[in-house]
Amino acid sequence: MRLGWDDIKRRAKAFSEEWKDAHYEKGETQTFYNEFFEIFGIRRKQVAIYEQRVKLLSNRHGFIDLFWPGTLLVEQKSSRLDLGKAQGQALDYVEGIHPTLQPRWVLTCDFQTWVLLDLDTGKELRFRLADLHKHITAFDFMLGRKVSFETQAGVTITAAELMGKLHDALEESGYVGHDLEQLLVRLLFCLFADDTGIFQPKDIFLQLVENDTRPDGSDVGRVLNDLFDVLDTPEDARQSTLQAELNAFPYVNGRLFAGRLRTPHFTQIMRDHLLDAARHDWSGVSPAIFGSLFQSVMDAKERRAKGAHYTTEANILKVIGPLFLDDLRAELAAIIQRKTGRDKALLEFQAKLTRLTFFDPACGCGNFLVIAYREIRRLELECLKALYGDQQIEAALLSRVTVDQFYGIEYEEFPAKIAEVAMWMMDHIANNEINEAFRLNYARIPLKDSAHILHGDALETDWSSLLRPEKCSYIMGNPPFVGAKYQSEVQRAQVRRVAGLGGSGGTLDYVAAWFIKAGQYLQLNRRIRIAFVATNSITQGEQVAQLWPILFDRHGLEIAFAHRTFSWGSEARGKAHVHVVIIGLAHRDHEPAEKRLFSYPDIKGDPVESRHAALTAYLFDARGVANRHLVVVESTRPLSTRPVISFGNMPNDDGNLILSPSERADLLDAYPQMAPYVRPLYGAKDFIDGNFRYCLWLPGADSTIIRSVPPVVERLRRNREYRAASTRKTTKQLADFPGLFGEIRHTEQPYVLVPRHSSERRDFVPFGFCPADSVAHDSCLFIPNANLFDFAILTSRAHMAWLAHIGGRLKSDFRYSIGLVYNTFPWPDTTLAQRAKIEALAQAVLDARAAHPTSSLADLYDPDTMPANLRKAHAALDAAVDRLYRSAPFASDRDRVEHLFGRYEALVNPLERIGAAKNRRVARMAEQNDCSA
Template identity: 55%
Template sequence: MRLSWPEIRARAAVFAKDWKDAHYEIGETQSFYNEFFAIFGVDRKRVAVYEKSVAKLSGTPGRIDLFWPGELLVEQKSRGHDLLGAKIQAMDYTHRLSDAEMPKRLLVCDFQTWMLTDLTTGEEVAFALRDLPKHIDKFGFILGRQTARFKDQDPVNIKAAELVGHLHDKLAASGYTGHKLEVFLTRIVFCLFADDTGIFEPKDILHDWLEGIADPASLGPQLNKLFEVLDTAEDARSTTLSDALRQFPYVNGHLFKEYFPPPDFDEGMRTALLNACRFDWTPISPAIFGSLFQSVMDAKERRAAGAHYTTEKNILKLIGPLFMDDLRAEFAAIRARRTGRQQALRAFHDKLASLTFFDPACGCGNFLVITYREIRQLELELLLELRSDGQLQLDASVLSRVDVDQFYGIEIGEFPARIAETALWMMDHLMNLALSTAFGGYYPRIPLKKAPTIRYGDALEVDWAEVLPPERCSFVLGNPPFVGQSYQSPKQREQMRELMNPKGATGTPLDYVGAWFLKAGAYVQGRTRISFVATNSITQGEQVALLWPVLFDRYGLEIAFAHRTFAWGSDARGKAHVHVVIIGLDRRDNARSSCRLFSYDDLDGDPIETVHRMISPYLFDASLLGNPHLVVQDVPKPINHLPEARMGTKPVVGDHYIFSAKERADFEAMEPGAARFFRPFIGSREFINGIDRFILHLEDASPNELANMPLVRERILQVRRMRSKSRKAATVRLADYPTRYEVSTVPTKSFLVLPSVSSERRPYAPIGWLEPPVIPSNLVQIVPDAELSTFALLTSAMHMSWLRHIGGRLKSDFRYTIGLVYNTFPLPPGADLAKLDPLAQAVLDARAAHPGATLADLYDPDLMPADLRAAHGRLDRAVDRLYRAKPFSGDRERVEHLFALYEAMAAPLLPAPPRVRRRAGR
């Protein structure tokens, strides 16, 4: 029988009256607590024992008056006894208990005065026996009715995943695999959660039922019987059903509908299930439980359990500016009204109940679950506000109108799709418990009558309108998959091509996440808003010019808010290494008068918010630009009047001509004639870290010289064979010229070196000069005719700002490209660059003052010498003054200034800017 809180409260009042004169510890304690547990309809013998023997910290024996392992320890005293001393005595007992036995709560009591302490939170409540009815909800844990406090990185989440993972492994090893295993585990986890959180009442009836099935061979069929019971209404169940199964509620929700043969349990599998059941599931957050639970399906991924789940903090960064901030501001304005308040509150409730949320890459439902919790919490505050007006006449369970059927998703994996449904039901139950606590009733939504819509399928193949008609969609949100272009499967590349260029024959070097932006742009209608987490690559490098003109021009979208680059996700065992952005989009017809931009001084820290009229796709203020949609186009020649740069040598020789210092020495010992054909061969890694590498330069070798070097001839033969087997026609043609490089850059005078890749940790990309006979590799860019002023500009903070925002990234490292970064970098108009020469030389002199230090050493932010840092500071200030007299406050201000110069410089290449209509708004 499920007892409502009013019934429990009434029972508590009778209990308090019956025991108002109780005072004697030894004679009355056991009867007192037997009747106390009966308030909740729980037989004390089922959960707790009296007089448990335990050693005190001093080693002397002691006895716990009442002990419920893992839940409650009671120290009972006679009336008027010192309860503070009793609490110290109770705490003494806990030091000798095992982790599994450690209670979450202590109760010290002298019959008339009660003191309950929550050991996990430190919260303490004290009251008189006569006030027990007012505080009886504090003992909701006896039935599992408690609102848990979740922590993003709580290790219990990982422990739960590991326990279920152990059960998974044993089931899979027995041959129970595939769809059956996935559904079976989903049901088991729901039941484990239900047993500890009040869906099943009283608490632990599942555990007790499982403990009673001693024969492992009968456990599988018995579990199937339990699933059948959970899917059958109470009045439709067999009259001969056992009492043990009859006590389970009707759940419905299609979770237990499908039938398939159960697994054949052995003792090890039974033990694994019981271990998972003994675990306390109350602090497991439904928001991250899905991702953790999914990881149990892959033993390798489980070893880093939690590494991929999304923290609640980061989900809130998206849903806050997308809708929650607006909804809370609207609610606050209604609460402040003096007239029409009641009507406005009810209209706002209508709005909450009408909103729909669509995550087309929902995974295990993290975003949907947190969104549901936040909307339900806002609804609860609304209901309390209605009650404060004396207007709440109906039962709160009727008035609560936000439900899981407002949530939609698409997920490519069947298992996470089902987990997403289950996680939403779990959060629904927890929010119903919060509603129950607030209004003093008990409002479970069991049996489940409504369900979220989670479509199992490939979101780029499914018609989103079939999942949720676009005219009914309020918000599209989520965290689509991050797959770089080079890692995409042929199918993924074809999907990208179809979305980006449906009539074209070629694909696009766009990250896979861009596909969700494109499909969302084509899907949304009316006032629907979009927000996705994305790799920061779509806001820098060549991808900006590929993606954003389509979103702006084809689909008429505008950036409404954005989080600039920050570190995404985390786990209890170490920080994640993914750097992301969050982009929020409005349809242009709905564009607001201001846009919100969140920036991070510390990638792991909290953001600083600024407000702007428009935001650039590079995620900075675009208000000063004539064209706020401006993107930097890759150009083959400098449009800034810098000397031309070019790529280094691309040999296409495999390893046949390339040698380490030792390999070169060994080769020369066997082939002395080859010594004069070796040249230093320097790429980014070698240049920055001072590593020696060499290449055979045979282009000018005469036939008779080659004929006298058999080992070199063997290398030439290997290069010919390698090239002839290539899939590229141009490389096959080059096989006839094995002593030539595919791209030959062999400088005859000193040249400036720009590493193609450099660590994002460095305050400056390390550039500098090299001399012949060095041959630069294709992993550096070179400027043969560079002057000191060229070096000064390229090693300045101003140029680094341009590189950080415009250059692409390799992982998180800077990726320097000629056409996108060097050829487009705006120079200060009309400036005398020769003024920078002495400052540039001072930087070079400061480097030279540290012989033996590599550029990696010199530009490590932790190791950079003070004189070099000071020389760069003087150079930075001088370069900044060439651009404007007023100092720049930082990177973002510099790049905003540079963009205005770029717009003027590139004006002949650019289309006319769009006209953007804006509406008033937050």
């Protein structure tokens, strides 16, 4: 029987009246608590036991007055005894209980005085028996209703791990595939229902497994299948001979338990795993992150192949907050403050909530849908509280928001099923919030509404067949990332087809296809708002010029809000941490006047919000350009008049032409005639770390000398064989020239070496001068005959800002590109005097480096160990270079790159130079006003 709180309160008052004169512990305790449990419609002996023996830390034994495993421990005393001492005794008992059985609540009582302690929160409630009815909702947990509504990641992950153990044991026994996945999803629902009031009384599923199956596990599978049949059968259609333990379960419906599974044959270990999971407190599990259940049974290789990264609630809120939640909250707050027409507006607001629909076309285990549903239900609850106060009104008439407003597509069947169940779990939690607010005991059982989760490939599915665009309000989610080089042939073909770029389809990440497909879908309803998580590579590097013209020009989208790069954490076992952005999009017919931008001074910290009239594809302010849709396109030559930069020399030699310092010393000791042909070789890592390697450099070498040196002849033989064995045609052709590098670009001039990759931790990429007789490895770029001015601009904060915001990344490290970074960088114009000053400051940087001869560039440019004189030298150079661009100082690197972006526009679109200059003047005036304010 499902009792309402009014019934429970009346029973509590009657209980208090009956026991108002009770004082003696031994004679009355058991009857007292049997009747206390009856207040909630629970038969005490079904869930709790008296005089449970427990081993204390002192190696003695004690006896718990009443023990409900995993839920409640009672220490009962006669009147006038010290309840503080009794609570200490109870806590000693807790320490002696197995962790899987330890209770969350401890009650100490002398009949007339009650003290209820929540061990999770440390909160304590003290009251008199006569006031029990006033505090009866504190015993929500008796009905499985004491649910924590905030993220409890630790509880959730433990639950996932427990289920993972059961999964692994069943899979190892040969119970696999669809049946295994369905079994786990059904058990997931039962475990949650057992602790949260869907099943009443609490723990009847645990009791069924513990008391009605054999210890060896041999009949567990049969009992579970019988239970699933019962859960799928209405109460009035069940056999009259059904055993009472099964008949106590409610009819669930929702298709969850439809269809019989192949009977799993459990062992004792499997039964123990199931019992461990059942004893866990599932009331603290967050359905929003229960996707970690799925991840806990996947290995790392599978996660990469699917591009799966599981999500914290905080990060989901970063998506749905600016997408819809913040506006809805503000709207409701304004309505509540109204002086007239308030109730009508509240009813209209609730009706509006029921019309909204939410679509995640890469929903996984439903994390985004679950959190979105929770937040919409909470908004509805706030609306109802404002309408009805604390009146007691029938819950079924109160709540109108349902799970069938939520839609998803998921490639895998198992997570699709988990998503459906997780939505029901969150629906029950939301119902419990209504119960608490309006003193009800209501649950939507049997299930009638379901989230619409389609098992299929989102890139092959017509989204309109699931949800017609005119019915859709918001599209959101965290699509699979999968970089271009990790994509399967099928995935690459999908991206190529969706993007319509022709040829190879570019180098777009897999996630880009979801942005493009959402843009196509939105054309049939331009009011839809979109927000996706993505790798930050779609907002920097070569992908920007491939993706954003499609979104801006083909589909008419604008950036409505964005989170710049931050670290995206996971709640799953083996946590995945990637650097991501969040992009919110709207059609320009309905774009917001103000665009919200969230920036992260610390990528693992909290963001700082700013507001803008328009944002670029690089996620910075667009006021410095005439065309906010401008993207930086790779150029084959420098747009400014600068020296040509080149790739280094590629050995393609399997190490045969490269010498360590000791190998060089041995060779030259034995064959001094080889000295002209052994040169320093600078690779990026060697150059930065201060290591040295050498190479055989044999263009124009005297063949007589080479043949006279057996070790060199042997190296050339091995190199010829290595190249001849290659499957690449060009490498096989190089076998005829075993003494030469595979690609030669050396000029016999001094040069500035540019490492192609450098750690994101460094404030500056360590560029440096190298002598003419050294050879630049192909892990570097080099600028022949570069001078101090060239070095100064390259090492300046202005150039570093351009690299960081426009260049691509390798993981999170800077990736220096000729076509995208060097050739597109807008160099400043200078007078001779300005140039001379800059060169002097550049020399000061080199002198500061030279003052630390035992330190490598890695040491010198580590932000934690960078010498003060070097940092000061760079600061002086940076300030001087900044003044070449404008007189007002830059506030940040983003400020610098916004200015440089306007300069770039003037280089590539000379006709827009005037517009860009005007925008920059307006921007400067705004900055000055900001400063004066």
